[in-house]
Each structure stands twice: as C-alpha cells, then as structure tokens.
Amino acid sequence: MQKKLSEEKQGEILHCGISEFAAHGIEGTTMQSIASRAGISVGVLYKYHADKNAFFAACLHQSLQELEDFLRSMMSAADKPLNYARTMIRALLHYSREHGDTIRLYHRVTQSDDPALVREIECFTSRLYIDYITRMQSQGAMRQDMEPGLLAFFFDNLLMMMQFSRSCPYYQERLRLYAGADALENDDLLTQQLLKFMESAFTFSQADVPHRKEG
Amino acid sequence: MQKKLSEEKQGEILHCGISEFAAHGIEGTTMQSIASRAGISVGVLYKYHADKNAFFAACLHQSLQELEDFLRSMMSAADKPLNYARTMIRALLHYSREHGDTIRLYHRVTQSDDPALVREIECFTSRLYIDYITRMQSQGAMRQDMEPGLLAFFFDNLLMMMQFSRSCPYYQERLRLYAGADALENDDLLTQQLLKFMESAFTFSQADVPHRKEG
Amino acid sequence: MQKKLSEEKQGEILHCGISEFAAHGIEGTTMQSIASRAGISVGVLYKYHADKNAFFAACLHQSLQELEDFLRSMMSAADKPLNYARTMIRALLHYSREHGDTIRLYHRVTQSDDPALVREIECFTSRLYIDYITRMQSQGAMRQDMEPGLLAFFFDNLLMMMQFSRSCPYYQERLRLYAGADALENDDLLTQQLLKFMESAFTFSQADVPHRKEG
Amino acid sequence: MQKKLSEEKQGEILHCGISEFAAHGIEGTTMQSIASRAGISVGVLYKYHADKNAFFAACLHQSLQELEDFLRSMMSAADKPLNYARTMIRALLHYSREHGDTIRLYHRVTQSDDPALVREIECFTSRLYIDYITRMQSQGAMRQDMEPGLLAFFFDNLLMMMQFSRSCPYYQERLRLYAGADALENDDLLTQQLLKFMESAFTFSQADVPHRKEG
DNA sequence: AATGAATGAGAATTCATTCAT
DNA sequence: TATGAATGAATTCTCATTCAT
Numbered sequence: 001m002q003k004k005l006s007e008e009k010q011g012e013i014l015h016c017g018i019s020e021f022a023a024h025g026i027e028g029t030t031m032q033s034i035a036s037r038a039g040i041s042v043g044v045l046y047k048y049h050a051d052k053n054a055f056f057a058a059c060l061h062q063s064l065q066e067l068e069d070f071l072r073s074m075m076s077a078a079d080k081p082l083n084y085a086r087t088m089i090r091a092l093l094h095y096s097r098e099h100g101d102t103i104r105l106y107h108r109v110t111q112s113d114d115p116a117l118v119r120e121i122e123c124f125t126s127r128l129y130i131d132y133i134t135r136m137q138s139q140g141a142m143r144q145d146m147e148p149g150l151l152a153f154f155f156d157n158l159l160m161m162m163q164f165s166r167s168c169p170y171y172q173e174r175l176r177l178y179a180g181a182d183a184l185e186n187d188d189l190l191t192q193q194l195l196k197f198m199e200s201a202f203t204f205s206q207a208d209v210p211h212r213k214e215g
Numbered sequence: 216m217q218k219k220l221s222e223e224k225q226g227e228i229l230h231c232g233i234s235e236f237a238a239h240g241i242e243g244t245t246m247q248s249i250a251s252r253a254g255i256s257v258g259v260l261y262k263y264h265a266d267k268n269a270f271f272a273a274c275l276h277q278s279l280q281e282l283e284d285f286l287r288s289m290m291s292a293a294d295k296p297l298n299y300a301r302t303m304i305r306a307l308l309h310y311s312r313e314h315g316d317t318i319r320l321y322h323r324v325t326q327s328d329d330p331a332l333v334r335e336i337e338c339f340t341s342r343l344y345i346d347y348i349t350r351m352q353s354q355g356a357m358r359q360d361m362e363p364g365l366l367a368f369f370f371d372n373l374l375m376m377m378q379f380s381r382s383c384p385y386y387q388e389r390l391r392l393y394a395g396a397d398a399l400e401n402d403d404l405l406t407q408q409l410l411k412f413m414e415s416a417f418t419f420s421q422a423d424v425p426h427r428k429e430g
Numbered sequence: 431m432q433k434k435l436s437e438e439k440q441g442e443i444l445h446c447g448i449s450e451f452a453a454h455g456i457e458g459t460t461m462q463s464i465a466s467r468a469g470i471s472v473g474v475l476y477k478y479h480a481d482k483n484a485f486f487a488a489c490l491h492q493s494l495q496e497l498e499d500f501l502r503s504m505m506s507a508a509d510k511p512l513n514y515a516r517t518m519i520r521a522l523l524h525y526s527r528e529h530g531d532t533i534r535l536y537h538r539v540t541q542s543d544d545p546a547l548v549r550e551i552e553c554f555t556s557r558l559y560i561d562y563i564t565r566m567q568s569q570g571a572m573r574q575d576m577e578p579g580l581l582a583f584f585f586d587n588l589l590m591m592m593q594f595s596r597s598c599p600y601y602q603e604r605l606r607l608y609a610g611a612d613a614l615e616n617d618d619l620l621t622q623q624l625l626k627f628m629e630s631a632f633t634f635s636q637a638d639v640p641h642r643k644e645g
Numbered sequence: 646m647q648k649k650l651s652e653e654k655q656g657e658i659l660h661c662g663i664s665e666f667a668a669h670g671i672e673g674t675t676m677q678s679i680a681s682r683a684g685i686s687v688g689v690l691y692k693y694h695a696d697k698n699a700f701f702a703a704c705l706h707q708s709l710q711e712l713e714d715f716l717r718s719m720m721s722a723a724d725k726p727l728n729y730a731r732t733m734i735r736a737l738l739h740y741s742r743e744h745g746d747t748i749r750l751y752h753r754v755t756q757s758d759d760p761a762l763v764r765e766i767e768c769f770t771s772r773l774y775i776d777y778i779t780r781m782q783s784q785g786a787m788r789q790d791m792e793p794g795l796l797a798f799f800f801d802n803l804l805m806m807m808q809f810s811r812s813c814p815y816y817q818e819r820l821r822l823y824a825g826a827d828a829l830e831n832d833d834l835l836t837q838q839l840l841k842f843m844e845s846a847f848t849f850s851q852a853d854v855p856h857r858k859e860g
Numbered sequence: 861a862a863t864g865a866a867t868g869a870g871a872a873t874t875c876a877t878t879c880a881t
Numbered sequence: 882t883a884t885g886a887a888t889g890a891a892t893t894c895t896c897a898t899t900c901a902t
Contacts, residue, residue: 025242031873041887042873042888043875043887043888110379111326111385115388119388122393145411150412158372170325170326173330175368178341178364178365179362183364196361197366197369201415205415256864259861267898455672471868472894474867476895482894541752542814543815548819575841580823580838580839580842599757603760604767607768623795626850627846630850675874676876686884688884688885697876697877
C-alpha cells in the first residue's frame with residue numbers, strides 16, 4: 001500500500017465519494033464512511049483533498065467531466081432536427097440508468113446556493129441547447145415565436161426532471177404516482193411520450209393552426 | 216391557564232421552522248435557532264413534536280396545507296380550457312413570490328426518500344391535473360394521443376421547475392444563465408412564454424398538421 | 431444540575447482550566463481533561479467560552495485579576511523606600527507558594543507572541559515599578575544615573591525569575607542547581623539575599639565610592 | 646555509498662529542527678515541516694532519532710554544544726574582574742542576535758519538567774559563574790556578604806532575561822513596554838545600563854557605605 | 861407548563877509513526 | 882538506504898435531546 005495512489009485508485013475514491021454523497025447528501029455523509037467504502041483511511045482523503053468541501057467539489061467535478069464526455073460523444077452522432085431531442089433523451093435516460101449516482105449527486109447540488117457551482121454544472125448544456133435552438137430557429141425548423149433561451153430552459157427542465165425521475169427516490173416515487181410503475185421502467189414509453197410532447201411544443205405555434213380559438 | 220399553546224402560536228412556531236428549514240436545510244437548521252426565532256425554548260418544541268424529524272414533518276404538513284388551500288380557492292375561479300394553465304401558472308408564480316419559503320422547503324424535501332412524503336406532497340396536484348386532463352381529452356379540447364398521466368407529469372414538471380426557478384437559489388441562477396436576469400423578474404414574460412410552450416404541447420399532435428415532415 | 435452555572439461554579443471551572451493549562455501547557459491540555467477535572471461535560475465549556483483559545487484567555491484573565499487584587503492590597507501597606515522591595519518580594523514569594531498555578535500559567539504565556547497578551551500581563555506591574563522608581567529617584571532615595579525604565583525592567587526580571595524559580599519545575603531545578611535545595615524552601619534566605627543584591631544595585635552608583643578601581 | 650548521512654547533513658537537519666522548534670514550539674512543530682525544510686523525508690528523521698522527543702533532545706543538545714563552544718572561546722579572552730561581566734553580556738547579546746533560534750529553543754525548554762534537561766542546560770554556566778564568583782570573593786574583588794550560589798543565580802537570571810528579551814517575542818514586547826523600542830535595538834545602552842546595575846549589586850555591600858540608613 | 865443548562869455521542873481534521881517499495 | 886504514502890488515534894467542536902427547576 002505504497003507509492004502514490006494510482007490514477008485509477010484516485011478515480012475509485014472519487015466514485016465512492018460520488019456514491020456516498022449521492023446517497024446521503026453532503027451533510028449526511030461522513031469522511032469515514034467514504035474512506036471505509038473505498039478501503040482506505042481518512043488520512044488519505046485529506047492527503048489529496050483539503051477538506052470535506054474540497055473533496056465534494058472534486059467528486060462533482062469528476063462526475064460532470066464524465067457526463068460531458070458522454071454527451072459530447074453522443075452529440076457527434078445525430079444532428080438532424082428531431083433526432084436531436086430523441087438522441088438526447090435516450091442518451092440521458094441511458095446515463096441515468098448506468099450512472100444514477102451522478103444524477104443524484106447533481107440533485108444534491110441543487111440545494112447549494114453557490115452561483116459558481118451553478119455555472120460549472122449548467123453552462124455546458126445550456127450553451128449546447130441554446131446554440132442548437134437558435135440554429136434550428138434560423139433554419140425555420142423550429143418555432144420562431146419564442147425566446148431561444150426560454151425554449152432551451154423549458155427543454156432542459158423536462159430533461160432534468162426526466163433524469164431525476166429515473167434516479168432520485170423522491171422523483172421516482174412521484175413519477176410512479178403520476179404514471180404508474182410502468183413508466184418508471186419502460187424507457188421506450190417515456191421516450192416516446194416525452195418526444196411527442198416536445199415535438200408539439202417546439203414546432204407548432206398557435207399561428208400554424210388558424211382555426212384554434214383560445215379557451 | 217391556557218392549557219396549550221394557542222393555535223396561533225403553534226402556527227407561528229411552524230412558520231419559523233419553515234423559514235429556517237427552507238433557508239438552511241434540515242441538517243443545517245438547529246432546534247435552537249428555530250426556538251430563538253420563535254421566541255420560545257427548545258423544550259416547547261419537544262413538547263409538541265417528538266423530535267427534529269417530526270417537527271420538520273409538521274412544518275411541511277403546514278405549508279402543504281396552506282398551498283392546497285390557496286390552490287383550491289384559485290381553482291374554483293377559472294375552469295375554461297386554456298385559462299386553466301394560465302390561472303395555474305399565475306397562481307403558482309404569485310405563491311412563489313409570496314411564500315418562497317414554502318417552495319424552498321418543498322425543494323428540500325425532494326432530497327428525502329420516504330415514499331409517504333411524496334404521496335403527501337404530490338397527491339393533491341397530481342390528481343387535480345390528471346382529472347382535469349382526462350376531462351379535457353374526453354371533451355376533445357386536448358390532444359388524445361398521449362397518456363393523461365404522463366401529460367400531467369410533464370405539466371407538473373414544468374410548473375415545479377418554474378417555482379423552483381423563482382424561489383431556490385440554485386434554480387434562480389440557472390434561469391438567469393438560460394434567459395438572463397430579466398426572465399427572473401418579469402412574471403409576464405415567463406407566463407406568456409411558458410403558456411405558448413404548453414399550449415402547443417398540450418393541444419397539437421403531429422396528426423393535426425399533415426404537412427410536417429419529421430427531421 | 432440546572433439553572434445557569436453559579437458565579438462560584440464558573441470560577442471553579444476557570445481554576446480547573448488554570449491548573450490544567452499550568453500543568454500541561456495550552457496544547458498539552460484537552461478540553462475533555464478540563465471538563466473531567468471540573469466534573470462537567472465539554473458542552474458546558476463551549477457554552478460559556480467560544481473555543482479553547484477563548485477559554486484559555488478567560489483563565490488567564492481570571493488569574494491576572496486575582497494577582498492584581500492581591501498586589502493592590504499588599505501595596506497599600508508599605509511605601510517606605512526599601513520596604514517596598516521587601517514587601518514586594520515577600521508578597522510574590524507568598525503568592526507563588528499559594529498560587530503556583532498562576533505563576534506556571536504565566537510562564538506558559540511567555541511562549542505566546544501576541545503583543546496584546548504581553549500588555550495585559552505586564553502593564554500593571556511595569557507601571558507600578560516605573561512610577562515608584564521615578565518617584566524614588568526624584569527624592570534622591572534611589573540612584574539617578576540609570577534609566578527608570580531599565581531599572582524597573584531589571585527589578586522585574588529578578589522578581590519574575592524568583593517566582594518562576596518557586597513555581598515552575600524547570601526553574602525550581604535550576605535554583606537547586608545554583609544554590610541547593612535549601613534555597614528553594616527557605617523563603618527568608620532568598621528574600622534576604624535578593625534584598626541585599628537589590629539594595630546595592632538600586633542605591634549605589636560608582637560615584638558613591640570614589641576609591642573603587644575597576645578590575 | 647555514504648553509509649550514513651554526512652556529519653554535515655546531520656548538522657543541517659538539526660538546525661532545521663532548531664529553527665522550527667524555536668519558531669513554533671515542540672507541539673506546534675511537525676516532523677513533516679522539519680523534513681521539508683531540511684529537504685529530506687520523514688523516514689530519515691526516524692532513522693536517526695527514535696521519535697519526536699528524541700529528535701528535539703538532539704536539537705537541543707546541538708545548540709547547547711554550540712553555545713558552550715562559543716562561550717568557552719569568549720571566556721578565554723578576558724578574565725579581569727569587571728571585564729568578566731562586560732564580556733559575558735556582550736558575548737550573549739551578540740549570540741542572541743546571531744542565533745536567536747538557540748535562545749528561543751532554550752526558552753521553549755523551560756516549559757519542560759525533566760530535571761535531566763535542566764542539568765544539561767544549566768550546569769555549564771552555573772559552574773562557570775559560581776567558580777568565578779567564589780574566586781572573586783576570595784580575592785576581595787567582590788562583595789563577600791552573599792552566598793556565591795545565589796549571587797551567581799541572580800547574575801544568570803539577569804543574563805537569561807536579557808537574552809530572552811532579545812530573542813523571544815513575548816519578552817521583546819515586554820522590554821519595549823518597560824524601556825521603549827530603543828532599548829530593544831540599542832545594544833550599547835542595554836549593556837551599559839545592565840553593567841551599572843550589576844557593578845553596584847556585585848561589588849557594594851551596605852557596610853561599604855556606613856552613612857546609608859535603610860528606608 | 862415552560863425553560864434552557866447540561867449532556868455526550870458523533871463528525872472533521874491533524875499528525876506521529878510505520879513500512880512497502 | 883531513502884522515501885513518503887498510509888494509518889488511525891486523538892482532539893476540537895456541535896447540537897439533538899433530556900430533565901431539574
């Protein structure tokens with residue numbers, strides 16, 4: 001048990017941290033529990049991370065990095081208008097299943113009030129979405145009567161909730177309440193329904209259907 | 216010889232708890248800070264509530280009750296198809312502004328994993344929404360190609376995120392990132408845009424517009 | 431074990447702190463050991479004192495207060511030229527015997543490098559001595575060929591070392607080495623010798639004895 | 646293939662220890678900080694020294710050795726009666742300036758209660774002083790109405806305090822309080838004043854000046 | 861019934877010491 | 882032989898909970 005922790009072991013420790021923080025929250029997690037889970041002593045945690053907060057930040061950064069890498073690889077694939085949303089939904093559903101910890105960790109962070117954290121977490125996707133939407137709008141492939149920023153915002157809201165509903169106990173139960181246990185397990189159903197919802201929301205404006213009369 | 220704390224004082228104590236829990240989270244709040252804020256001793260807290268968790272539950276229950284009362288009174292007013300969403304949005308935006316603590320408390324609870332809590336919180340609105348949507352669908356006033364449960368789910372997702380974005384620091388910053396500081400302050404803008412988004416999502420199905428070609 | 435610690439108990443706790451700090455130094459003393467000695471829980475220590483440093487400061491302050499009170503009462507007695515030094519020596523020897531902890535605590539503090547502490551501790555006696563010496567000099571009752579400040583300084587140096595030599599293990603052993611175990615126990619001997627030393631140092635100047643030839 | 650660390654490196658390590666211990670005290674110094682400062686690993690410290698205490702003892706021993714060597718070389722020079730004190734004062738002031746660490750380390754040790762340490766530190770000078778004083782007394786060059794041991798003791802007290810006042814933060818501030826910042830910097834002033842004080846104390850007895858009347 | 865002082869278990873963090881490499 | 886990573890006991894400080902008054 002010597003010679004500087006391998007890159008690999010470092011990653012393993014971070015993942016233990018991610019899991020523990022995801023499961024019990026920042027305050028609910030003890031450095032000891034992380035160390036035990038990782039099979040190391042607390043001293044090691046403090047050797048590589050200044051304190052609990054710094055360690056948490058490292059865990060968060062690690063999980064963000066991995067998610068971004070994943071999304072980047074996914075994105076490069078499809079870029080056709082509606083395939084975009086479909087690809088994104090499927091990618092995120094897949095990721096939520098495989099890396100529930102990451103999503104739960106995310107959700108824990110929404111309790112924070114550090115603006116810097118928000119930026120670190122949301123910048124990547126917000127840019128991605130806004131850019132994409134702006135592009136689609138200019139091509140006439142997406143409704144033009146809405147602010148791209150807010151369109152992206154609603155889009156991300158739906159995706160975020162979908163991920164939480166897959167990974168976080170509270171939201172899982174909530175989805176069950178709304179749509180039954182089935183919706184929680186059935187990826188295809190959820191994908192298809194969300195896609196339908198989004199397609200309408202993103203492509204049609206009232207003007208498209210002149211005979212509608214507001215209620 | 217007031218045998219028990221007056222109903223009023225009880226409510227005041229709960230609201231102090233709501234504010235403290237909303238501001239600092241469950242773990243970040245001390246029984247002492249609540250007692251001080253309420254101008255009582257911790258002994259009183261423990262007289263009426265078994266422990267911290269029970270007290271938190273009471274706070275939550277109280278704030279839910281108030282939100283439900285508010286929504287019930289709002290709902291009775293408008294019931295015409297699209298006014299429903301508009302009324303709901305406005306009501307919730309209003310409530311978020313006036314009772315940010317409640318929304319923040321609500322958000323804190325999403326960290327919990329107690330299924331009973333989910334029910335307590337979500338049952339009222341989920342039923343409300345599902346019933347309404349089912350009714351609208353049967354009247355032909357809403358698209359019929361989607362599950363009412365999931366339609367309600369997406370609807371609530373958007374409303375929930377809207378409320379968090381009004382009241383919770385993390386989500387406030389996130390909205391700012393997506394749509395600028397303006398969107399955070401301008402109720403009308405947000406209402407109008409969300410309404411547009413929803414109208415399309417709820418009323419149109421692909422079938423409505425035969426000339427659309429998927430991307 | 432209720433109702434705010436009595437003034438008395440507070441003092442008792444401080445004295446436990448004084449003893450522990452005196453015996454083991456600041457770092458060598460644990461809050462637990464103080465609490466145990468005082469028959470209380472650590473929580474109480476932290477209720478009345480912000481942290482270990484603050485508690486130490488309180489202990490120091492308390493012991494200083496007591497010493498000053500003692501000196502003030504002693505001082506009022508004798509004020510004739512050489513009685514002054516004799517009274518002071520006897521008072522301090524007495525105090526060292528009765529309150530060794532205070533002297534040891536003092537000595538611990540000399541390890542500190544906080545200028546504010548120095549002032550708190552030394553101001554009282556330095557003023558006392560300088561004032562007195564200045565007065566004596568102006569009356570012609572004390573040599574006038576030396577700076578009063580440095581005269582007071584040398585005076586206090588001798589008194590300080592005398593006290594340490596009575597109370598602090600290291601200095602006790604050192605005195606034993608210089609003058610045998612007897613000097614350590616025999617107050618009268620030490621007083622008499624120190625007084626002789628001081629009398630000469632304070633009253634004679636070279637000029638007084640014209641027949642001296644430097645070695 | 647240097648079987649052991651060179652004599653030189655050993656000395657360097659000890660001096661790093663001396664500086665660290667002098668600056669932060671025994672408890673406030675970490676083995677790691679010493680190793681870093683010396684550019685070695687902690688393992689080396691433990692190879693040559695059983696534990697922290699043993700290492701501290703080695704540092705102390707080293708610095709004592711150097712001080713003794715210095716004093717021995719100084720002493721051989723002047724041996725005329727009053728030049729003795731002057732030479733000693735100047736030598737110690739010089740040493741305090743050049744090797745403040747040694748004096749500070751010395752001061753740290755006075756917190757210890759190990760009699761063996763006292764002997765190690767004080768034996769050399771106490772013998773020196775007592776021998777010298779006894780000699781002077783028998784020559785009639787020094788007052789004979791006092792115990793040589795206590796005379797030596799007072800002499801060393803004054804020298805010790807002078808050194809501390811030069812090198813240790815607490816005592817520096819204290820000297821400033823008594824005699825202003827000037828006394829702290831001005832070697833000649835301090836030497837001259839202390840010498841005046843000592844000359845009187847060591848050479849005159851009351852009997853020398855029959856016309857004095859005690860106060 | 862109300863108070864709030866006292867309790868003490870529990871969590872973060874440090875650092876002397878060991879020992880695999 | 883030297884290294885320095887790993888260990889884990891020890892310490893400070895907090896706060897939910899109790900209970901004497």
